[in-house]
Amino acid sequence: MPAAVSVESVGKTYGSVTALDGATFAADAGQVTAVLGPNGAGKTTMVECCEGLRRPDRGSVRVLGTDPWRAGPDHRARVGVMLQDGGLPASVKPLRLLTHLASMYAAPVPVADLAGRLGIDSFAGTSVRRLSGGQRQRVALAAALVGRPEVVFLDEPSAGLDPHARLDVWELVRSVATDGAAVVLTTHSFEEAERLADRVVIVAAGRTVADGTPAEVAAGGTLEDRYFALTREARL
Ligand SMILES: Nc1ncnc2c1ncn2[C@@H]1O[C@H](COP(=O)(O)OP(=O)(O)OP(=O)(O)O)[C@@H](O)[C@H]1O
Secondary structure (H helix, E strand, O other), X not given: OOOOEEEEEEEEEEOOEEEXXXXXXXXXXXXXXXXXXXXXXXXXXXXXXXHOOOOOOEEEEEEOOXXXXXXXXXXXXXXXXXXXXXXXXXXXXXXXXXXXXXXXXXXXXXXXXXXXXXXXXXXXXXXXXXXXXXXXXHHHHHHHHOOOOOEEEEEOOOOOOOXXXXXXXXXXXXXXXXXXXXXXXXXXXXXXXXXXXXXXXXXXXXXXXXXXXXXXXXXXXXXXXXXXXXXXXXXO
8 A cells, every 4th residue: 555645765955954855654544643853954855846836956756646836626625634733713712613613624624623632621611812821732733633634744743832732732633643644743852752653753854764663763872862863963
């Protein structure tokens, strides 16, 4: 079976800045793939190429067998996206927003379920503009998942969350993968990668420097030690 997400030798520059320089990785259905790498390594750019928000200069990106840059609405309905800055409308209340989004999909996840699992009920009556950063992040995650997507891209989904909320997010993300979706998330947390990921991809200076199960990438040591060794080499 072809990978749900396949990125091969992708290059992308912004003016004189090389963001991606041959990045390659794949993500399978039913698995959580965690992408790690230093600030500026190219993770967000790589994920944005997969989401169809950026066009690679070279290489190939396929999501569910389709080039996301050219994909139409049918493809986009099968892909869930959570952006780093949320991208949520400020004046709407969370439940209203999620109910509205759910109405656009053929088989949405019941909004009450999602809201309950992410603790959104407790701030359901507050407009997005007045939510805390962590609350807004949970709404953004719910928005990415409500359409029951086959592929989900999550940019640092648990960054800045309190420990309870982080556990809620991990459990939900795990259950989405168990239900068959391919989940790709970026993170700076080794704990998140170790506890949640079936596959770890380390990106440094726009290139993939490791790709495998957490144990394979750790290569007999800790993921953290391996990360520092690999990303230090890329900086030299
Ligand atoms: N729109 C843009 N215009 C110019 N340069 C950009 C743009 N977006 C990203 N870059 C540059 O491309 C490089 C890769 O950025 P990217 O956001 O993909 O990294 P990242 O790995 O996601 O970093 P972080 O961990 O800080 O989120 C950086 O040097 C960044 O400054």
